[in-house]
Amino acid sequence: MTIARERVTEERRLERVTIRFAGDSGDGMQLTGSQFTRTAAVFGNDISTYPDFPAEIRAPAGSLPGVSGFQLSFSSTHIHTPGDEPDVLVAMNPAALKANLADLPVGGALVVNEDAFTASNLNKVGYAANPLADGSLSAYNVFRIPVSTLNARALEGLELTNKQVDLTKNFFALGLMFWLYERSMEPTIRWIDEKFSKRPVIAEGNKRALRAGYNFGETTEIFHERYIVPPARLAPGRYRNITGNEATALGFVAASQLADRPLFYSSYPITPASDILHQLAGYKNFGVKTFQAEDEIAAIGAAIGASYGGALGITGTSGPGVALKSEALGLAVMVELPLVLIDVQRGGPSTGLPTKTEQGDLLQVLFGRNSDSPLPVVAPATPAESFDMAIEAWRIALKYMTPVAFLSDAFLANGAEPWAIPDPASLGSIAVPNRTEKAGFFPYLRDPETLARPWAVPGTPGLEHRIGGLEKAEILGNVSYDPENHHRMTVLRDAKIAGIAKDIPPLDVYGADRGDLLILGWGSTFGAIRSAVERLRGRGLAVSHAHLRHLNPFPANTEEVVRAFRRVLIPELNLGHLSMLIRARYLVDAIGYNRVRGKPFRIVEIEAEAERLLAALREPVA
């Protein structure tokens, strides 16, 4: 018996919401998360995302290793991270619940597909009793929804198999979240229509699932409140949502235009770098040439060949691929040709954690070659910044005739944020000329300012010359085994890279430029560090943040910056690469905070570590 009643739903404004969708790898959680992200971004929220998926394409259904998650934070204020913990956890099955519950704070909302809590699914992940029934979830705000059943009912009458119907249930969950956060279904409906334009029944099924979820929120009363997260006050401009890998690919296309040279990208598929190859392969009308090589050695070899021919040779990979490219990188250092190596870092060593993030390759790209073999290293701090750093990598490579390493990571690569789309006309030229002048040409005669050697590409009359991996006589470039020459050339190669410090922006300090504690970071830890420092400063603590985008050479003022603080804390997703470098270079007692869990830092842990160091400072010396 039902009693007709006026529906009352409260509306609450929230500054920021974090949702985590979790389910089987086959449940479409990545798609669900990215659809919500697009919708929130287009609505005008600031967003930050953290896709987290297993390396297995389809681990056994319902198992813990098969759980795939997508966390996103959307906000009416500027945010730097996808959130430490979700406000809402959507768990499509018991495995997803088990794998993610620990991250849900007490009082958090838990939306579960109760249909999936069958004896067999519970058994698969070792639940002795059904957590939905045994009271173990009483600390949370639990919404049990028979998603599968309701969804199947909504799709009745369509010519779809049971399996196909079941595959749409993620859209039911998405629709429900759209209702809860007052979001339009339109962008997703458009996406469905486009994606399944050739399979109208599938499109219809997905749309029905989406609407059924939305309507379920609207017509039932399990939610008493809806939430509004107003648009963020971002700087004026035109925005799009962008992941790190997308921004990287676009940055290199832009670099090619700014350098007025064709882009040649060669790569051997490897997670999490492959998407860059996929994306660039579609840009043929930009003259972009992509080459899927037979292995990573061939990939860098071909990129070196292309650069030798005057193109922008780029090779992209992850840690294991960098290991294979080491010898050829050394060759690029020796022949002093411009080249960019993209390393989208993942957990290691060896095959490690293919889909998980880590900052474990800094020392590898710096030192993973025989002999003194210096090369510049740049690292974007956020997904969108990958665009700027891609151009910066080429600016340096061209001006100094050197291979440059570009360090991204799985979190940056897959994470997304709004990006203020730049006007190409506002981006400065990075073009350098080829050497064509015959008079006074020597292959290793250096520019007095940059120490770069001339780029004389094959096809240039009168400049025929030979280069190679054997040591070269200074200026002349002939093979030389002369001991003093080798010493001079080694020192010159080193000085050329060190000299780039004069040509990069100084290290910027957020907060006061002296104080008790500096938190120094690099790469994708930016968001967590910045958020922690904002909070600490909000409490009046003398904490500042500096973030290195150039890791070799360091900006010229780095020593000055780190010496202006009583303590320097360096959080890294490795066992202390940057802290080793800072300690070695400046004899500063930097303290590492190091975790390698395959996940980004949470804000609170950096905050806690900072507080611990500050407290120790206040303790009287015994």
Place this chain on the structure above:
Amino acid sequence: MTDVTTALPVLTRKDFVSDQEVRWCPGCGDYSILAQTQKVMPDFGYPKESIVFISGIGCSGRLPYYMNTYGFHSIHGRAPAIATGLKAARPDLMVWVITGDGDALSIGGNHLIHSLRRNVDLRIIMFNNRIYGLTKGQASPTSEFGKVTKSSPYGTVDYPISPLAIALAAEASFIARSVDTHTEHLQSTLEQAGRHRGSAFVEVLQNCNIFNDGAHREFTDREVRDDRMLILEHGKPMLFGKDRNKGLRLHGHQPEIVTIGENGISEVDILVHDETDPLISFMLAHIYWPEFPVPVGVVRRISRATHDELITNQIDQAIASRGKGDLAKLLAAGETWTVTDDGT
């Protein structure tokens, strides 16, 4: 005003000799290969600056230093990869790869196979001395089974591989063999490789007089070569021998040596060479001394689109159908939204 002439200057062998002192051991077979290479260079109509020699590591790898063209002495085994990138970026260049039996078939085997299967427009010249020369005499992938070398004092336990069979398996569009000391034949073989469009693989049997002297002597020496080598010519019967009275014919699909005039054999029974026939190429890639005469010349020659042509075509087509890429449009692709000054 000076006269403007459009004709390319006529180049000679000397134009391709660099100022670097040649540093191979006296008597090494590499000298002859270098000389023949320099000799054929003027024949292709490319100006010096448009020719590039890329090598790996080994004694053979030094050759680019001696060519007055562009040159890149790279790292061990990787020259085909570097050349692939160069040719893809610069289809206008004529690119040669110089490699050794260890460089091409051991450390660089993967790159050799893949550059050949892609039909990259390269001329890959492999100096086969059946030994590691530069590292002073270890066994190579073409060393005879059981060969005693510095690294195999009790004889190798590794079976050798046939370079031509590898090239054939990788579907190179031009496969040939020649000999360092047979200068005319070598010159003509290099010339044909140079004129081929696509992946040309040439095995040059080369003597290393220091670490593997006489590597091929048993069938290449002047006194015996006519009887022990088979000079291939497209469309001609496979005849050999001082008196050109011996030939190959197929018995089922097994090759056999027959003598004209014996057992009723006449020239019509002899197998005719066809550079486009995969079965003939297969057979020729697998026969060797002492069971058979060693085939030299062009084993296979077919025509198919090259790697750089295919890449360029895709780009041309993309531009024709979608227009030249517009960066501003690309950056603003997909869903976008605008934030105005009032923060909405």
